[in-house]
Amino acid sequence: MMRDANRYGRIGAICLLIAWLSIGTALAAPVAEPDPAREARAHRLFTEVRCVQCQSESIADSDADIAGDMRREIRADIAAGKTDGQIRQELFDHYGDYVLFRPRLSLGNVALWLIPPLIVLIGAIFLVFSNKNRSKSKDYDLTDEEEKKLKALLKKRD
Structure with a gap:
């Protein structure tokens, strides 16, 4: 008999808990x-x-x-x-x-949008100008007089 009372008590507690949770979710629903x-x-x-x-x-x-x-x-x-x-x-x-x-639109947002393309543009301009300087390199062939001096120096060393 006591077991049945405990079982019914637990079932009642579970039902109350379910009812309480249902009311809580109903109240929390967006109006x-x-x-x-x-x-x-x-x-x-x-x-x-x-x-x-x-x-x-x-x-x-x-x-x-x-x-x-x-x-x-x-x-x-x-x-x-x-x-x-x-x-x-x-x-x-x-x-x-x-x-x-x-x-x-603010100065900070404009800076966030404009600084990366500006960095890429500056890098591209730098690459273009650095390549132009390479193509204009001078001819470094030795003159006849410089070749004679070089041969003389190499003979002294040997």
């Missing part, structure tokens, strides 16, 4: 914006923002907790009446330039 226009705007912003944990996915595609937090934050900003530019600026201020898939 869609009731206004379809706001939700479309939010989704458009989700695709422009990089997940800071996954780094190669947008927050629309990421299942990371931080991506969910960022989605909730964007939805709250939209509900508060902020513009897309203000939301992007807030994300930029908080996470840096890396969080946006389309980074802003």
Whole structure:
């Protein structure tokens, strides 16, 4: 009799655990914006923002907790009446330039894009000019007088 009570107690505990986990996942599910226009705007912003944990996915595609937090934050900003530019600026201020898939035009970004081709161009120019100098090398044949001096020096040495 005692065994049956323990067995039913365990089964009841397992059922309570399953019910508790189900409620937790239901509460954690993303809440869609009731206004379809706001939700479309939010989704458009989700695709422009990089997940800071996954780094190669947008927050629309990421299942990371931080991506969910960022989605909730964007939805709250939209509900508060902020513009897309203000939301992007807030994300930029908080996470840096890396969080946006389309980074802003800045001196640092321009340098990152222009310095490698400039290095290649400078290297190519250097190679072209160094090869031109080689083709213009002088003739170093000895004159008759220099050949006589060389033969005399070699005879002395022997």
